[in-house]
Amino acid sequence: MKHLQKHGPAGAVFRRFGRPHNQTLLEANGNPRRTAHDARKQAEYAARQREHKEELRRIAAQHRAEREASRPVCTDCGTRFTDERWKAIEPAGWDTPRETHPHLCDDCKQRAITAERQAEQARPEHQEHDQAVPEQKAGGTWLSRFRG
Numbered sequence: 001m002k003h004l005q006k007h008g009p010a011g012a013v014f015r016r017f018g019r020p021h022n023q024t025l026l027e028a029n030g031n032p033r034r035t036a037h038d039a040r041k042q043a044e045y046a047a048r049q050r051e052h053k054e055e056l057r058r059i060a061a062q063h064r065a066e067r068e069a070s071r072p073v074c075t076d077c078g079t080r081f082t083d084e085r086w087k088a089i090e091p092a093g094w095d096t097p098r099e100t101h102p103h104l105c106d107d108c109k110q111r112a113i114t115a116e117r118q119a120e121q122a123r124p125e126h127q128e129h130d131q132a133v134p135e136q137k138a139g140g141t142w143l144s145r146f147r148g
Helices: 002-007 025-029 032-069 083-089 106-122 125-130
Strands: none
Touching: none
């Protein structure tokens, strides 16, 4: 079979118009101008593909740079938030608990929470009782407030 493809059924016995010598069957059936045209089109397509991939890489790099520029910074120590911390401070929904310190990084948040707990424990007990709600006047109902 390979021998027939290479040399034709009887070798180079086919002659095409305008060709000075005999050719094999595959050479005689071929179209060199079309082959050259197809090769040029394939090269153009490959060049467009490379340009497109480079454009996608450039756009992705630009998006990464914009994301890093908008990354929050801790107001206490000035470090940029990690992806996990950034995701934690983003509002997720109505039913999710609100972040207690959205402007601080994890380390500073832990220090702030510890300081708040220590301040609560250091506060005397009697101050909390003094801030109780004042007693209402005797004999009044809730309607008496509006009668003036």
